[in-house]
Amino acid sequence: MLLLLLACNGDAVAPRHTVAPDVTITAPLPNAEVMATEAVKAAAMSDDDGGPENLIVSWTLDSAPLCADPPDVTGYLECVFTPELGEHVLRVEVTDGDELVTGSEIGLTAVEHVIASATINTPTELEVYAPGEEVAFNASIAGMPTMFATWSSSEDGFLGQASVEEGSTDIDDLFALSRGTHLLTFSLTAADGGKATDTVTVLVDAPPDIPTVEISPNSPRTGDALTARVSSSDDDDDALTFAYTWTKNGQFYSNETSVPAGVVAHFEEWGCDVTANDGYTSSRAGTANVRVVNSPPVVDDVLIELTDVFTCTPTASDYDNDPILFQYEWSVDGVVLGTDSVLTDSIASGTAVFCEVTPNDGYEIGIGQVGSYSVGNHPPVASAVFIGPNPAFTTSTLSASATTSDDDGDTVSVSFAWTIDGVAAAGTDVLTDPVARGNVVAVSATPSDGKVSGASISTTITVANSVPSVALALSPASPIAGVDDLICVATTSDPDGDALSTSISWTVNAGPWTGATGTTTLTGDTIPAADLGAGDSWSCTLTADDGLDITSASSAVVTIGS
Structure with a gap:
């Protein structure tokens, strides 16, 4: 239905606008911060059913008039003003032809001019990334009110840009960088013309391959040294260094390249983690593990002795120092007679009795050893052993002898074993290794009748100090008074090689x-010719001291001629 309004004369008139116009401030944003004493552009959008270009506009700041420019045909209107420092209320009002009024207002704060600043937070200086990895970029920014930011690389050039809206405090981006060393630059340009940059250097590098690790030996025993054998490669052909971490039973042990001998013990779990580093980044760790295995016990010898009963005594060792248990088996002609260390059976003369001993360290059974005893034969006896000569000196040739007996009348031979200060030495009945003063020489004698060996006995001797030797002569043999010096010529030596201190004294006419006195070779060994009187009788005495013993010798007497 069409409604017409008629004037008094009957003509139709246009209807009045009964809807208020719209207006909204679009810039600055509500509660925005703007630069004090600098031009600020305010903007708004308006609408009216009669057309926005017909609106009457009024801008005010804190109720003080600013601008009155009408909007354009799109409804856009603006006002440029310069605020003072502080908080303000910006308002715009529009009035249409029906005098309907609509307003929009915002609060804003005029602040002092802020110089733009930029700080790169990530990546950090000298951080390393893998090729193809996206790098997270973050920078803190300041500068009012609107900023423009760019990222660039010394290797890859321009990376990206972004407009930073008012109120933002940081900016984030993701970029993938090419392989190499990059100087990254973040540039910030503020709307007020302030500029700021920050830089950081990062490396894009392929890490070395995970090392292949082998521990040698791969089945170690107690006391073995452990060594890690490592191989790795690097796509960039960089020189590699390796970092080691050894663990014992899951706990850190050391960062050395190996574990020294004498450390590991049986059943321990040892591991070695190794990382490779190409000077820029490290690989993930390569790992190897070994378990220290048990060393089975060993029976070194089995001795059977006969008193009232047969007794089987093994000599055994265990590399892990585990306590050793023994299993015994007595037999004659293949028939088992007992399983204790003692056999009480009566065995006929001329019968061979065997005792097999098997060791067990609680973890593993070792290899058995068999001892034998010929019934009817009595083991020989060594009742005494001697070392001669006694006392013994460095120059002595030491020999051993023993007193033996055999109840069966068998011929007894004796084997001798020598030690010097507890260390095995060469020799049979005669010691062939050299000795030195103070050495403790021991010899062990073991008798044998060719069937069984008897018990060993031993004795010791300590090598004594050798006394220095001295020989003297007077020179010349027929001195002339007032012409010849009289010299005490001494020849000294010490079998032990000791340094000798000497002193010389003289007698004249008893x-x-x-x-x-003067000195020709030794201190005081010369009587000057001027002190020699015709007919005087002279002799000299030399005392030599090796620090332990002192020896003296006197020369023959000479008579001074004229």
Whole structure:
């Protein structure tokens, strides 16, 4: 239905606008911060059913008038003003032809000029990334009110850009970088013309391959040294270094390249983690593990002795120092007679009795050893053993002898074993290794009748100090008074090679000479010719000291000629 309004004369008139116009401030944003004493552009959008270009506009700041420019045909209107420092209320009002009014207002704060600043947070300096990995970029920013940010690389050039809206405090991006060393630059340009940059250096590098690790030996025993054998490669052909981490039973042990001998013990779990580093980044760890295996016990010898009963005594060892248990088996002609260490059976003369001993360290059974005893034969006896000569010196040739007996009348031979200060030495009945003063020489004698060996006995001797030797002569043999110096010529030696201290004294006519002496070879070994009187009788005495013993010798007497 069409409604017409008629004037008094009957003509139709246009209807009045009964809807208020719209207006909204679009810039700055509500509660925005703007630069004090600098031009600020305010903007708004308006609408009216009669057309926005017909609106009357009024801008105010804190109720003070600013602008009155009408909107354009799109309804856009703006006002440029310069605020003072502080908080303000910006308002715009539009009035249509029907005098209907609509307003929009916002609060804003005029702040001091802020110079733009930029700080790269990530990536950090000298951080390393893998090729193809997306790198997270983050920077803190400041500068009012609107900013423009760019990222660039010394290797890849321009990376990206972004507009930073008012109020933002940081910016984030993701970029993939090419392989190499990159100087990254973040540039910030603020709307007020302030500029700021920050840089950081990062490396894009392929890490070395995970090392292949082998521990040698792969089945170690107690006391073995452990060594890690490592191989790895690097796509960039960089020189590699390796970092080691050894663990014992899951706990850190060391960062050395190996575990020294004497450390590991049986049943321990040892591991070695190795990382490779190409100077820029490290690989993931390669790992190897070994378990220290048990060493079975060993029976070294089995001795059977006969008193009232047969007794089987093994000599055994275990590399892990585990306590050893023994299993015994007595037999004659293949028939088992007992399983204890003692056999009480009566065995006919001329019968061979065997005792097999099998060791067990609680973890593993070792290999058995068999001892034998010929019934009717009595083991020989060594009742005494001697070392000669006694006392013994460095120059002595030491020999051993023993007193033996055999109840069966068998011929007894004796084997001798020598030690010097507890260390095995060469020799049979005669010691062939050299000795030195203070050495403790021991010899062990073991008798044998060719069937069984008897018990060993031993004795010791300590090598004594050898006394220095001295030989003297006077020179010349027929000195002339006032012409010849009289010299005490000494020849000294020490079998032990000790340094000797010597002193010389003189007698003249059976009394001590207290006058001056000279030195030709040894201190005081010369009487000057001026002190020699015709017919005087002279002799010298030399004392040599090796620090332990002192020896002296006197020369023959010479008579001074004229």
